Amino acid sequence: MLTHGFVVDGEGRKMSKSLGNVIHPNDVIKKYGAEVLRLWVAAEDYRDDIRISREIIQRLSEAYRRFRNTCRFLLGNLDGFNPDTDRVDYEKLEEIDQWALHQLQLLITKVIDAYESFEFYKIYHRVHNFCVLDLSSFYLDVLKDRLYCDRFNSPKRRSAQTAMYEILLTITKLYAPILPFTTEEIWGFLPSTKDGYEESVHLSRFPSVNSSYIDDKLATRWEKLLAVRDEVNKSLEEARRKRQIGSSLEAEVLITTQGKHLELLKNYEDLLPTLFIVSRVIIEEGSEKEASSLRVTVRKAPGKKCERCWNYRTSVGENPDHPTICERCLRVLATS
Structure with a gap:
């Protein structure tokens, strides 16, 4: 047996014309469409009183x-x-x-x-x-x-x-x-x-x-990589706040660590710039005191901005025929 509560307003009060808190389904459908109304029905735990308000519908419209x-x-x-x-x-x-x-x-x-x-x-x-x-x-x-x-x-x-x-x-x-x-x-x-x-x-x-x-070992590795990414993102945000960089692709990230962190990051070193959405990542071994820590330093990436991939590369400008394109993009264009 399933039971459900009453439909109430956003503050938990019963619907009443005198309170002016009635939300008519047709008004929701006209403004947001029937799918948003369906999403509201699905998103509420019907075992309790079901809340509806313009703010709730607006939030679900954004989710939709x-x-x-x-x-x-x-x-x-x-x-x-x-x-x-x-x-x-x-x-x-x-x-x-x-x-x-x-x-x-x-x-x-x-x-x-x-x-x-x-x-x-x-x-x-x-x-x-x-x-x-x-x-x-x-x-x-x-x-x-x-x-x-x-x-x-x-x-x-x-x-x-x-x-x-x-x-x-x-x-x-x-x-x-x-x-x-x-x-x-x-x-x-x-x-x-x-x-x-x-x-x-x-x-x-x-x-x-x-x-x-399903690969639990892979998931465990990526959980650790995502934790590192979170730390890098915090440092990137701080660098933006200080106006050291604008886009994250303007950044070169230096990660200093030890032990298992170092081993993991070295194994994924080629992937890390893409994972962090930066132009370059350098992994350095820290002191024994940093065995369980991770130090992230953000600085301006060397080189110029490639107009195709937007990464900063020292190879931009080396090709006289395509002075605004990096070496990687030149290889792609040559084989396309």
């Missing part, structure tokens, strides 16, 4: 827009991707893409559990957090360099698109019962495949966990 924008970014960067011929095998994916698929499996597990226990508000929070925290604030931001600056059909770019395709397909299906029209719209723009898709997202098979994408 973030979901749409995330899916729009994914769709836009899947242009030219053919799942039949361009998909990369899991073993050959870049490790950050494997991490994203691991996180996706955790999301599937949590969302299915929430559906089965009728805890729809958990579905909203989990999908929202995945889109905002895992994707927009981190993963998709890091991918932009690969997506925009690598060769169109390079293995690294195809690796990113493979993970993005899996993510888009999955979150569209997971949210279909809550946002039926939005997910149906997304479904109609998925990259074409030889066998096509079901006529509607609502006729497709619901996602299930792919155990081959």
Whole structure:
């Protein structure tokens, strides 16, 4: 048996014309659309009194827009991707893409559990957090360099698109019962495949966990890398506040550490500039006193700004025919 509370205003008071706190569903639909009203229903824990106000609806409207924008970014960067011929095998994916698929499996597990226990508000929070925290604030931001600056059909770019395709397909299906029209719209723009898709997202098979994408050891490594990234971001923000840098790509980051931190960062040294979205990262071994610590120093990156990738490189200006392009971008353009 399921029970639910009363619908009350944002302060927990009952709806009353005399208080002027009545929110009419038709007014919400006219201003925000029916999908936002559905999202409000799903986002509230119906076992308690259900609160509604203009502020609550506005907040959910912004959450809905973030979901749409995330899916729009994914769709836009899947242009030219053919799942039949361009998909990369899991073993050959870049490790950050494997991490994203691991996180996706955790999301599937949590969302299915929430559906089965009728805890729809958990579905909203989990999908929202995945889109905002895992994707927009981190993963998709890091991918932009690969997506925009690598060769169109390079293995690294195809690796990113493979993970993005899996993510888009999955979150569209997971949210279909809550946002039926939005997910149906997304479904109609998925990259074409030889066998096509079901006529509607609502006729497709619901996602299930792919155990081959779960890698706890990889997740543990990336948890540590993300903790380092948080420390770097704090230092970058401080450098911005002091007007030492503007964009993070203007920065060179020096990390001084010891022990396991040093070993981990050395193993990922080539990836760190992309991970931190800076032009250069230098890893140095600290003293024994710094065995468990991490010291981050931010300074201006050497070289000039490449007009194509926006990274600061000492190679910019070396080629007389293309004086505003870095060596990496010249290689990409030469093979495109």
